[in-house]
Amino acid sequence: MKPFLKAIWRFFGSMNLTVVLCLLLVTDLGCGYLCMRRHTGVFSPLNDIGLWNWLETYGTSEPSVTAWFFLLIVLLTLLGINTFVCTTERLLVLGRARKNMPLLRFTLLLAPHVMHYAVILMLSGYLCSYLTSRVIPVKTLLPGRPAVIHELGLTLTMEKLELDYFAGDRMPFFQGYAMDARATLLISDGAGFRRATLGINRPVRIASRGIFLTDFSPRKKNGGMKWASDRVDVTIREDYGVYFYLAGMLLFFVGLLLYVYDILYFKLLKKGTV
Structure with missing residues (x-):
C-alpha cells in the first residue's frame, strides 16, 4: 500500500x-x-x-x-x-x-x-x-373504488375499513375517537391479485415498494358530517434500501x-x- x-x-x-x-x-x-x-x-x-x-x-x-x-x-x-x-x-x-x-x-x-x-x-x-x-404523492382510497397508480403499475382497492375506538375512563375527551385503523386492500400488479391489511404501524410491502397509511376517516364514532364516508390516505414508496x-x-x-x-x-x- x-x-x-x-x-x-x-x-x-x-x-x-x-x-x-x-x-x-x-x-x-x-x-x-x-x-x-x-x-x-x-x-x-x-x-x-x-x-x-x-x-x-x-x-x-x-x-x-x-x-x-x-x-x-x-x-x-x-x-x-x-x-x-x-x-x-x-x-x-x-x-x-x-x-x-x-x-x-x-x-x-x-x-x-x-x-x-x-x-x-x-x-x-x-x-x-x-x-x-421514489415517493408517490398521497392517494385517497374509498371503499370499492379502484385507484390506479400509473407510476408503479399498481391498482389498489380498499375492500373494508375497521376502526378501533378509544376504550377506558382515564381520558374522557378521547371517548368515541378512533385510535387505530385497519384497511383491507386488494392489490393488483398486472400479474395477479393479493389481499393485505394496512394499518398505522403496519405498512404493506410489495417487493421494494411500501404502502403507508397516513390518514383515515371518520375519526369520531357517530360524529362528523353525515355524508362523510370511510376513506384512507396512503403514500407509496419505492425503496431499494430496504434490502x-x-x-x-x-x-x-x-x-x-x-x-x-x-x-x-x-x-x-x-x-x-x-
Whole structure:
C-alpha cells in the first residue's frame, strides 16, 4: 500500500477520530432535536416527498434550520468509514492468528466484527433509501373504488375499513375517537391479485415498494358530517434500501447469536460442565 493510502487508512482507523465523531454526533443531534421541535413543519414532509424533493423545497428554504441534517449525513458517513476500517484492521489481525486457535474459538471471536459490519450495512440501507427512494404523492382510497397508480403499475382497492375506538375512563375527551385503523386492500400488479391489511404501524410491502397509511376517516364514532364516508390516505414508496437494512438486521442477529453463545460457552467451560 502506498504511503499516501496508508496515511488515509490510518486516519480513518484512528480511535481518536471515533471519539471526535461521536461527540460531534451527540452535539449535532442535540441541535437537531431543538430545530425539529421548533420547526416541525420543515421536517415532517421529508418522509412523504423524498429527500431530493425536500432538498429543493424545504431543505434549502431555511438553511439555518436544516444545516444540522446535512451535517448529520456527513458525520454518519465518516463514522461508517471509520467503523469499517477499524473492524477490517481487527479482522486482519484475527485472521493472522487463525492458525493458533480452534475453529470454534475463531468463529466466536468474529461476533463483534459481524455486528459492526451489520450496522454499516443498515446505515448504508438508510442512506440508499433517502437518496434513491421514489415517493408517490398521497392517494385517497374509498371503499370499492379502484385507484390506479400509473407510476408503479399498481391498482389498489380498499375492500373494508375497521376502526378501533378509544376504550377506558382515564381520558374522557378521547371517548368515541378512533385510535387505530385497519384497511383491507386488494392489490393488483398486472400479474395477479393479493389481499393485505394496512394499518398505522403496519405498512404493506410489495417487493421494494411500501404502502403507508397516513390518514383515515371518520375519526369520531357517530360524529362528523353525515355524508362523510370511510376513506384512507396512503403514500407509496419505492425503496431499494430496504434490502440492505434487512440484510444488515439478519447479519446483526447472527453476530448477536455468536456473541451470546460465546458468553454461555465460556461460562459453562469455567464451571467444568463442557
